[in-house]
Amino acid sequence: MKLYHLLPLFLCLILVGCSDQKKPSSNAEQEQTPPDIHTSQNSLDWEGTYTGTLPCASCEGIETALQIHYDLSYELTMIYLGEDEPNTVETKGTFSWNEAGNTITLDNEEVPNQYFVGENYLSKLDMDGNRVTGDLAEHYILSKKQPETE
Template identity: 50%
Template sequence: MKKTLLALVVAGFVLTGCDQKATPESPSQTETDTAVVVENQVQADDASTAEVPVTLPEIEQPEVAQPVADSAHSARNALDWDGTYTGILPCADCEGIKTELIVKKDGTFILTEVYLGKEDNIFEYEGSFNWNNAGNTIALPGAGDDSVQYFVGENQLFRLDQEGNRVTGDLADHYVLRKQ
């Protein structure tokens, strides 16, 4: 009797939760198979006390769509990114690089870098910056020897490494320019 009740409960869950494609007018294959299994179990329990294994049909799992980034909302069009950003970036052979980056709505920039503790230490670059396809990173072509890129966040810019990745590790917090 307990097995019959268990089979009915399992069948109820299968019928109500897993078959989203079936219409009320026509039972699905899963409903038909489950009903046959439950009916056979009830008949077996009534006919004898022998154990009859209950096998439920395999249930097809629905595909789960991966979340897709909403291209309509990016740092480029959702944040107030234009303005002046400052900070002191790490330096391998000096005390730090005092950095000021002005980004303008017209797509131009002015980057001023002061190498602290060195002579001939001021460098200034001007030009037009480019957004990446995702609208979250700007590249400053012509700003120094390397390609300079910044990930755009809320009131801050994160200096990226030469491959365009966020800097990680102990010094990661030092690669941030804050909006003034």
């Protein structure tokens, strides 16, 4: 019997048997790996003034400026555009972060007023706390106003 035909098979078995295979990690190893604890609240430079024009059902738009501070206070100015008389609403108060650390809620507002906090932007959320999707989604973004350099 000619064994040289079986030689490639033996070589493959030896190589596979000697390869450096990693063992699946145990539960103990997985538990030692800390979870990713980065959130908008602790990782982003979120303090500042955010501006934009939000959609409005009964006017041309709502020119919005929201200033949020590290002491969890805010100042909100909304100007309703296209009305016969200027209609400006200004409120101040405090805000709180959600448990995930990515959304703020303006505490002193009559209706839920929530914003998802991203890198240099706030995204106005709907009444249920969800991000607006579809064709109008980009109109619900307030951009962070960069400080002027001298």
